[in-house]
Amino acid sequence: MSKTYFTEDHEWIRVEGGTATVGITDYAQEQLGDLVFVELPETGKALAKGETAVVVESVKAASDVYAPADGEVAEVNEALASDPSLVNTAPMGDGWLWKMKLSDESQLDGLMDEDAYKKSVA
Amino acid sequence: MSVGNTLKHLPLEAMHEEAGARFGAFAGWHMPLTYPAGVMKEHLHTREKAGLFDISHMQLFAVEGAQAATFLSRACPLDTAGLGEAKSKYTVLLNEEAGIIDDLIVTRLGDERFMVVANAGNAVKDEAHLNAIADGFEVTVRPLKRVFLALQGPEAEGVLIGAGLDLSDLTFMTAAEPRQNWFATRSGYTGEDGFEIALPPEEAPAFAEKILADERAQWIGLAARDSLRLEAGLCLHGQDINETTDPASAALLWAIPKRLREEGGFIGAEALRRIVSEGAEEKRVGLKPEGRQPVRSGAPLMNQNRETVGRVTSGGFGPSAGHPVAMGYVAKALAEAGTPLIAEVRGNSVPVHVHPLPFTPHRYHKG
Numbered sequence: 223m224s225k226t227y228f229t230e231d232h233e234w235i236r237v238e239g240g241t242a243t244v245g246i247t248d249y250a251q252e253q254l255g256d257l258v259f260v261e262l263p264e265t266g267k268a269l270a271k272g273e274t275a276v277v278v279e280s281v282k283a284a285s286d287v288y289a290p291a292d293g294e295v296a297e298v299n300e301a302l303a304s305d306p307s308l309v310n311t312a313p314m315g316d317g318w319l320w321k322m323k324l325s326d327e328s329q330l331d332g333l334m335d336e337d338a339y340k341k342s343v344a
Numbered sequence: 345m346s347v348g349n350t351l352k353h354l355p356l357e358a359m360h361e362e363a364g365a366r367f368g369a370f371a372g373w374h375m376p377l378t379y380p381a382g383v384m385k386e387h388l389h390t391r392e393k394a395g396l397f398d399i400s401h402m403q404l405f406a407v408e409g410a411q412a413a414t415f416l417s418r419a420c421p422l423d424t425a426g427l428g429e430a431k432s433k434y435t436v437l438l439n440e441e442a443g444i445i446d447d448l449i450v451t452r453l454g455d456e457r458f459m460v461v462a463n464a465g466n467a468v469k470d471e472a473h474l475n476a477i478a479d480g481f482e483v484t485v486r487p488l489k490r491v492f493l494a495l496q497g498p499e500a501e502g503v504l505i506g507a508g509l510d511l512s513d514l515t516f517m518t519a520a521e522p523r524q525n526w527f528a529t530r531s532g533y534t535g536e537d538g539f540e541i542a543l544p545p546e547e548a549p550a551f552a553e554k555i556l557a558d559e560r561a562q563w564i565g566l567a568a569r570d571s572l573r574l575e576a577g578l579c580l581h582g583q584d585i586n587e588t589t590d591p592a593s594a595a596l597l598w599a600i601p602k603r604l605r606e607e608g609g610f611i612g613a614e615a616l617r618r619i620v621s622e623g624a625e626e627k628r629v630g631l632k633p634e635g636r637q638p639v640r641s642g643a644p645l646m647n648q649n650r651e652t653v654g655r656v657t658s659g660g661f662g663p664s665a666g667h668p669v670a671m672g673y674v675a676k677a678l679a680e681a682g683t684p685l686i687a688e689v690r691g692n693s694v695p696v697h698v699h700p701l702p703f704t705p706h707r708y709h710k711g
Binding site for chain 2: 253255256258259261277279280281282283284303306
């Protein structure tokens with residue numbers, strides 16, 4: 223059974239068995255516009271909560287995506303190297319950014335669920 | 345980005361809202377950045393069909409009087425005597441050090457009448473500068489209240505004819521006054537054939553609607569305007585050129601006739617002559633990053649020994665080019681096309697090489 227959290231920085235985090243999959247929300251991709259490049263971290267990299275994990279670049283600007291908790295990068299979405307527009311077309315599906323092994327899942331306590339997030343951007 | 349009450353608003357703002365524009369601040373204006381199609385499609389649409397841009401943030405000045413021509417040849421390195429009626433020229437306003445205060449399009453409308461188009465962010469500064477010079481001349485510099493629209497792309501001429509405005513007699517960098525208080529040039533900021541049309545604000549909504557009724561035309565935002573001009577190798581003042589860059593370093597000497605550079609007479613002439621004879625230390629060039637990662641304004645450029653040799657002044661992704669595109673300044677010895685350099689982006693080294701400008705060929709209607 224997975225659980226999905228949302229941050230004020232417009233990221234989503236889907237947690238299953240201590241591993242989190244992270245991406246940006248539909249609202250975020252819409253605000254950014256067409257993405258042309260995604261800078262992904264190395265697998266195995268240690269991330270601290272709040273640290274920049276990924277940089278997504280639109281035609282016009284670069285934006286940081288932060289690690290929602292401490293942990294270690296387990297996998298990155300290699301498909302984005304050749305097709306960054308997946309983040310625009312399927313931000314919560316094929317456009318996921320990276321997976322990380324969480325050090326302390328309780329760091330996610332207090333984040334929004336989908337309903338609360340949707341209200342926050344409505 | 346501050347979006348306060350201090351921002352100026354476009355007369356056609358309601359039309360942009362209706363079209364679903366996303367707005368942002370630019371040069372003190374609340375501007376449409378993108379429409380629902382998105383920057384990529386807007387950019388490509390302009391190159392394939394016709395893109396309509398609201399550029400009313402730019403300032404038109406009517407320069408009129410018995411000494412209008414001599415005044416403009418003092419203010420700009422511009423041969424007004426050789427500028428025929430209805431002809432437009434790209435030029436610059438220089439300070440005494442030959443730094444670029446602004447870049448302009450100047451059009452001769454008559455013996456004693458000119459139209460000057462200035463950048464939004466520089467309009468106030470330009471007006472004060474021009475008025476200070478005008479003191480010794482029989483001339484007036486009058487800012488005009490206009491809606492200013494650009495229609496750019498291969499279908500622009502046909503769309504305008506459909507909208508009741510036949511400008512097919514114009515060739516690139518020529519102008520007309522098709523109706524009272526209207527002004528049109530065949531020019532633009534995309535590298536494509538196209539027109540820029542100024543008209544009274546009260547007539548603008550109906551005219552814009554006629555253009556948009558044609559399925560070949562659609563609104564294009566500022567984001568695509570920027571990617572289009574960057575691919576076309578055109579400078580953005582405040583970014584690629586400013587008061588500390590001169591026309592020689594900026595690779596804009598083509599806009600200043602050699603005879604004028606030798607004879608002088610315009611503000612900044614002596615400094616420019618000195619820079620040209622000594623040789624500019626750096627030069628504006630196109631830059632093509634390898635791979636897909638864009639390099640952007642502010643990124644330092646290094647040579648193979650990791651010594652800083654320049655900087656990126658504009659950068660992003662070129663939707664028509666299909667790869668990242670940039671421009672910047674490099675030491676003169678490294679300005680040759682093909683020279684490999686390294687751009688530093690967030691601590692990463694991105695290999696780039698000097699690339700000829702433009703990235704996409706100009707398709708002007710030269711007649």
